[in-house]
Amino acid sequence: MSKLFRAVILGPPGSGKGTISERVASIFGLQHLSSGDFLRQNITANTEAGILAKAYIEKGALVPDHVMTRLMLPRLEEMTRHSWLLDGFPRTLAQAEALNSACDLDVVISLNIPLETLKERLRHRWIHPASGRVYNMCFNPPRVQGVDDITGEPLIQHEDDKPEALVARLRHYKDVAKPVIDLYRAKGILHMFSDTETDRIWPYVSSLLSAKIPTDHADAQRATTH
């Protein structure tokens, strides 16, 4: 990969951001930075940001913008020599504006998934808390029920993935995300994908990234034809 590539993936909880990000990381070699996973690492390590964030996450609330940007921007600074895909950040307009002033994005992928599909998926989502590995009891079940494939440790379900918390959480997501989506649409970098299945969205995401990510190979080809 010659030029660096910067992408963001947006979508409500359960829309497949993590699932698609993992594929993008393994196929296109981008570094996948999940703000949720990074927050959890900070909580485990008892960092200043982790301690501040913990109380909000436990309440099911969003971590304040200044805490999120103070956490994420220095992390991105460490990745200036890599191409990356950000998942979970920015979440609010203030976070998107802070990210704007730190770097130029090439592509924003926005996942638009029907509410009923999201509810159904999250009901079946199980997580390995230490690594952030995500399973779905129907779509990608673990090899042995209830335990992580790699470590054999038990899987858990997030409290806020349970049906009672879900509808309010999804509604809140929509309100907060709309201005972020509008901002990226106005910049001309928004690519929206709508379907009920990740496997049907994936070919479109993959061909978008193949066209946008400048590879050495593509550069070499261009050089010989000009």
Ligand SMILES: Nc1ccn([C@@H]2O[C@H](COP(=O)(O)OP(=O)(O)OP(=O)(O)O)[C@@H](O)[C@H]2O)c(=O)n1
């Ligand atoms: N920019 C962000 C990202 C995350 N969080 C907090 O971190 C938690 C976990 O984030 P994540 O792993 O992204 O999970 P969800 O928000 O539950 O979303 P998803 O289901 O899409 O993974 C969120 O609930 C929220 O409290 C936040 O406040 N601001």
Ligand SMILES: Nc1nc2c(ncn2[C@@H]2O[C@H](COP(=O)(O)OP(=O)(O)O)[C@@H](O)[C@H]2O)c(=O)[nH]1
């Ligand atoms: N049935 C089904 N489940 C999916 C599909 N895509 C992802 N999932 C599962 O749905 C849940 C939410 O996906 P995830 O990638 O964590 O979404 P995120 O919250 O946007 O990061 C996980 O349990 C995934 O394994 C799909 O196309 N069909």
